[in-house]
Amino acid sequence: MAKRLLVAYGLWALGGPLGLHHIYLGRDSHALLWMLTLGGFGAGWLWDFWHLPGWVAAANGAEAPGDRGGTVPALSPLRLAGQVTVGMYFGLVAVLGLPWVPALLAQPLAVGLGVQLVSSVGDQTAEAPSILAAAFLASLLFQGRVLAVLPTSLAASIAAQRHRRYKPRGMPQPRLAARLYHLGLACLAFIAPLACCGLCGAMGVLGTLLALPRAATELLLLPLRTGRLLAEVLGFAGGSPARDGGTGFEPSSWSERQQWAYEVLGLPAGASAEDIHRSHRELVKVWHPDHNRHRAEEAERRFIELQEAYEELAGPRR
Numbered sequence: 480m481a482k483r484l485l486v487a488y489g490l491w492a493l494g495g496p497l498g499l500h501h502i503y504l505g506r507d508s509h510a511l512l513w514m515l516t517l518g519g520f521g522a523g524w525l526w527d528f529w530h531l532p533g534w535v536a537a538a539n540g541a542e543a544p545g546d547r548g549g550t551v552p553a554l555s556p557l558r559l560a561g562q563v564t565v566g567m568y569f570g571l572v573a574v575l576g577l578p579w580v581p582a583l584l585a586q587p588l589a590v591g592l593g594v595q596l597v598s599s600v601g602d603q604t605a606e607a608p609s610i611l612a613a614a615f616l617a618s619l620l621f622q623g624r625v626l627a628v629l630p631t632s633l634a635a636s637i638a639a640q641r642h643r644r645y646k647p648r649g650m651p652q653p654r655l656a657a658r659l660y661h662l663g664l665a666c667l668a669f670i671a672p673l674a675c676c677g678l679c680g681a682m683g684v685l686g687t688l689l690a691l692p693r694a695a696t697e698l699l700l701l702p703l704r705t706g707r708l709l710a711e712v713l714g715f716a717g718g719s720p721a722r723d724g725g726t727g728f729e730p731s732s733w734s735e736r737q738q739w740a741y742e743v744l745g746l747p748a749g750a751s752a753e754d755i756h757r758s759h760r761e762l763v764k765v766w767h768p769d770h771n772r773h774r775a776e777e778a779e780r781r782f783i784e785l786q787e788a789y790e791e792l793a794g795p796r797r
Contacts, residue, residue, distance in 0.1 A: 482538045487531050495524040500531065504538045507658055508599040514662070515596075515669050516565065537602075552603050552643050559636055562597040566614075566632030569593030574625055576672030587611070587618035587631055594635040604646050605639040613638035683773050686765045693745050693761075704747065740788035752793065759789040 482504055490500040496518030498510030518524030573589035574582065591607070591614035598605035617634035621627035652658075741748050744758045762785050764770070771778035 482535050484535045487535050504534050505652055511662055511665055512596050514666055552645060559640055562594045562636035562639055563632050565593040565597050566590040566635055567628045570628035576676050583618060587614035590614045590631045591635050594639050598639045602646050603643055606642040609638045609642045610635045679772055683771055686770060690765050697745055736791055740791040743784050743788035755792050
């Protein structure tokens with residue numbers, strides 16, 4: 480079916496940053512690149528405005544057979560710059576979205592795929608094994624550090640330019656449903672690690688927000704607790720409510736270890752067993768290491784302190 484220039488411009492205006500006009504013209508690699516970079520970070524989408532007439536003519540088979548002028552495409556500085564930029568972008572996304580994957584594996588693989596994607600835009604492509612080999616070799620030389628994304632992307636882009644070639648003509652194009660399915664899988668593979676990382680970060684922020692009311696309460700009660708402690712030290716403190724109630728629990732008999740345990744659980748000295756159990760249960764939920772992967776060391780330390788404080792206070796009462 481012949482492609483219409485007016486429809487292409489309409490899709491460019493409505494969903495250009497998502498590559499809808501490239502899907503319409505059968506340029507799936509270009510469409511995927513626009514989806515993952517939001518229209519080439521905005522600049523590429525605006526650049527498409529002047530190229531749409533030529534792309535529509537090429538999609539309708541109006542391209543002359545001798546336009547290529549050889550078997551090897553001409554060197555394009557613009558394509559080289561795009562390969563370096565997108566390779567670095569993919570590498571940084573892999574570092575942020577896949578922290579549990581070794582950097583020597585995730586970073587060069589992501590950089591190589593980004594460079595290969597730019598190499599496949601339009602009627603050109605490059606040899607993926609050569610690109611990936613150059614990316615892994617450069618990443619190994621820099622030991623997978625975060626700053627290695629630049630030399631890794633540069634090495635992969637140079638390899639792509641050295642092995643560039645034209646795509647074979649006359650290849651049958653899959654049906655639209657299959658093309659959209661493959662594009663959706665590629666976008667999901669790119670977005671899922673970032674979504675998972677963002678969810679873990681949101682859980683950590685939620686735990687911090689849940690702990691804010693208790694921290695605010697402790698801050699408001701701090702002057703009162705300080706005054707009471709000072710009165711006890713000076714010998715002016717009277718009997719506590721627990722002692723007046725006949726429990727025989729005297730503040731003077733509290734050890735430093737028990738005072739530390741009450742502070743860890745965020746409770747005033749002499750709190751009831753029910754308050755100890757409730758505070759321990761709530762704080763364990765907030766500081767459990769499985770819910771704080773972004774600050775694992777601090778969560779593990781606080782979790783151990785909570786367990787020790789609970790055993791200190793709840794053990795004798797059992």
